[in-house]
Amino acid sequence: MESSHSSNPNRPAGPxxxxxxxxxxPDLGRMRQLRSPPRFSRTPASLRQLPPRNGEHTRALLxxxxxxxxxxxxxxxxxxxxxxxxxx
Numbered sequence: 001m002e003s004s005h006s007s008n009p010n011r012p013a014g015p016x017x018x019x020x021x022x023x024x025x026p027d028l029g030r031m032r033q034l035r036s037p038p039r040f041s042r043t044p045a046s047l048r049q050l051p052p053r054n055g056e057h058t059r060a061l062l063x064x065x066x067x068x069x070x071x072x073x074x075x076x077x078x079x080x081x082x083x084x085x086x087x088x
Contacts, residue, residue, distance in 0.1 A: 021046075022047045022050065033047060058082065
């Protein structure tokens with residue numbers, strides 16, 4: 001028996017799946033995000049902002065955890081934690 005989900009590369013990711021409109025990333029350009037499978041009429045899914053970049057909130061989170069600037073710098077220099085890298 002053949003599966004209803006053939007290996008056709010033009011077939012959408014899943015039946016009835018649509019893409020959420022999300023803001024363009026300033027470095028990566030247009031991105032796509034599949035809608036969440038559950039649909040709720042009173043609380044529709046939406047993305048209002050882009051996900052954080054790797055290390056984007058590192059300093060703020062470490063400060064909130066009680067570390068001072070010298071401790072944070074030491075962690076970054078030792079590569080135990082990261083900050084976002086500059087995109088060319």
